Structures are given as structure tokens and as C-alpha cells.
Amino acid sequence: MRPSDIPRAVEAALASASAAGLSADDATVINDSNQIAVRLLPADALARVAYEVHQAGAEFEVEVGRRLTQAGSPVGTLDPRVEPRVHLRDGFAVTLWTYYESLPSGITPPEYAQALLRLHASMGQVEMVAPHFTDRVASARSLLADRVRTPELGDADRELLNKTLDSLTASITSRGAEEQLLHGEPHPGNLLHTRTGPLFVDLETCCRGPVEFDIAHAPEEVAEHYPGVDEDLLVECRTLMLAMITTWRWDREDQLPNGRQLAAEWLSQLRTALDRHRLDVGR
Structure with a gap:
């Protein structure tokens, strides 16, 4: 994501989480590429934020995540506390997922x-x-x-x-x-x-x-x-x-x-x- 857009994207993540009923007043960007991943506290949720032009891709990912979770796939899940959907705010598409702490050891x-x-x-x-x-x-x-x-x-x-x-x-x-x-x-x-x-x-x-x-x-x-x-x-x-x-x-x-x-x-x-x-x- 363009560096100049990241502050607005983070604010969109916080606002979307709050509107969905999650407690979110602190945010940390943990990954930045063509979209950003943001850890939200104290709810401890993960927001994925892309530009709104990629709304269709975000909706597809939400549907895939929902279907694979139902099938018992080893995938990161959508946050079960909120409705599984794409939140549009200030030119961004925001989806809310479960945050997972990564273990220090590697995967063989x-x-x-x-x-x-x-x-x-x-x-x-x-x-x-x-x-x-x-x-x-x-x-x-x-x-x-x-x-x-x-x-x-x-x-x-x-x-x-x-x-x-x-x-x-x-x-x-x-x-x-x-x-x-x-x-x-x-x-x-x-x-x-x-x-x-x-x-x-x-x-x-x-x-x-x-x-x-x-x-x-x-x-x-x-x-x-x-x-x-x-x-x-x-x-x-x-x-x-x-x-x-x-x-x-x-x-x-x-x-x-x-x-x-x-x-x-x-x-x-x-x-x-x-x-x-x-x-x-x-x-």
C-alpha cells in the first residue's frame, strides 16, 4: 500500500471494527504489501485492508474463508464475533479476521x-x-x-x-x-x-x-x-x-x-x- 495512505487505512480498520461491535482503539500494522494487515487491540482482531477498488476480491476471500472454515480446513478464520462481510470506509475495503500469535519455532x-x-x-x-x-x-x-x-x-x-x-x-x-x-x-x-x-x-x-x-x-x-x-x-x-x-x-x-x-x-x-x-x- 502507498505509505501516504496507510494512516487512513488504519483509521478505516479501527472504525470498521468499532462499528461492528469490537473494542478497538489501538492498531499495529503487522504486514504491508499491496494491502495491509492490522492487529487491533484490545479486541485482538486482525483487519485486512485493501483499496476499495479491490472490493470484489475481498468479498471472494470472505466467502472462501467462510466455506473452508465450515469444511474444517486448516485456515485462519474470520472473526466469529462479527458478521462475515466487507466493510467499506473512506475508500478502503476492510475485513475482520481472527488474530493468531505465531510460535517462534519453524514448521518442518x-x-x-x-x-x-x-x-x-x-x-x-x-x-x-x-x-x-x-x-x-x-x-x-x-x-x-x-x-x-x-x-x-x-x-x-x-x-x-x-x-x-x-x-x-x-x-x-x-x-x-x-x-x-x-x-x-x-x-x-x-x-x-x-x-x-x-x-x-x-x-x-x-x-x-x-x-x-x-x-x-x-x-x-x-x-x-x-x-x-x-x-x-x-x-x-x-x-x-x-x-x-x-x-x-x-x-x-x-x-x-x-x-x-x-x-x-x-x-x-x-x-x-x-x-x-x-x-x-x-x-
Whole structure:
């Protein structure tokens, strides 16, 4: 989020929580990217605040969170003390969630894999309309086609990203792998180690696709403990994922700290992955 907007976003979180009946007069921003996460006290709730233009995404996340909680998924839950909905205030979309204290110890690869397996098992029972993973790829390709939004991306790198996205999307979909509802981005930053066990958060990225697309976002050693993984499909999904997140870092509106530095590093990693796995994307 733009630094100049954060104070207003925090005030929107406090006002929304108070209007919903929660006691909230102190706020701490605990995460800042394209939206912010704010811990509210003394209610000890978590507010996720995005720009109002992303209202539809916030509403989708609330519905996903509600459905997955009902299914017993290992996910962070909406705050049970308030109505599960999006609060619009001062140009922001605010949703209220349970705050979880993170344990200092890390999550082992077997624990990570088991949590992801449980998540997929419960998600497989949820019937709801969700984007396909190829819709997320299309969003990245749209960004590459918009030079106004990606002015710092060179022509050669733009072509490499385009060809990688096109080629790997076609290859993955042609495999005909079984598909289901997925988290979309179950990377370590979206997995909390809590007293009740590992919990996945940030559900706005949910989409449909093969489970390998999700596994691709986890550390590589996690896949060793997830049964039945298609290794060739996983390699393609990992490389596709790398091309997608690299593309998003070139967006001039991207708010991720050190985004440009990461974009350059990931481009190098992408070339290495394509060479190591001998993936022909028509370079």
C-alpha cells in the first residue's frame, strides 16, 4: 500500500471494527504489501485492508474463508464475533479476521506437507465458483502487454517471460491432470505456525487447478513428503510460478519491499531453471 495512505487505512480498520461491535482503539500494522494487515487491540482482531477498488476480491476471500472454515480446513478464520462481510470506509475495503500469535519455532517440511494435504482434502469437498489458475497467468500476461505499467522491464526479459508463461501454461493444461480448488499461493509467508497447528491465510488467491500448482509455492523439500506428486508437472508448475511472480514485481504499482531487486534475482533464477530442467519455451 502507498505509505501516504496507510494512516487512513488504519483509521478505516479501527472504525470498521468499532462499528461492528469490537473494542478497538489501538492498531499495529503487522504486514504491508499491496494491502495491509492490522492487529487491533484490545479486541485482538486482525483487519485486512485493501483499496476499495479491490472490493470484489475481498468479498471472494470472505466467502472462501467462510466455506473452508465450515469444511474444517486448516485456515485462519474470520472473526466469529462479527458478521462475515466487507466493510467499506473512506475508500478502503476492510475485513475482520481472527488474530493468531505465531510460535517462534519453524514448521518442518513434513508438517508443512501434512497441512497442505489436509487443506487440499477439505478444499476438494468445497463446491464454489473460483478462477482457474490460467486466469492468474492471463493477468500476468496482461501486465507484460502493458508497457505503461511495466516501463522498467527490458524487451528481451519481457519476451522471455511471455514465452515462458505461454509455453508452460499450454504444457500444464495439456496433461489433463485432475483439478480442484486450491489456495493459489501457499508459500511460507501465508502459513502461520500457531498453537492450534499450521494455518494457511490470505485466501484471495484461491483458484482451480492441479495440486502441483499449490505445491510449487512451497519449499522444494515439502514435495518429498506430499504423496502422489507428478514430478514433471511439479517442475513445470514451479517454473510457471516463478515467471508469474517475477512479472508482478515489474508492475510500477507493486508495493512489495525490494520488489525490483527481487524481480532481477528471479529473472536470473528463471533462466537457470529453464536450463536445468531443459524446458523449451522457444527462447
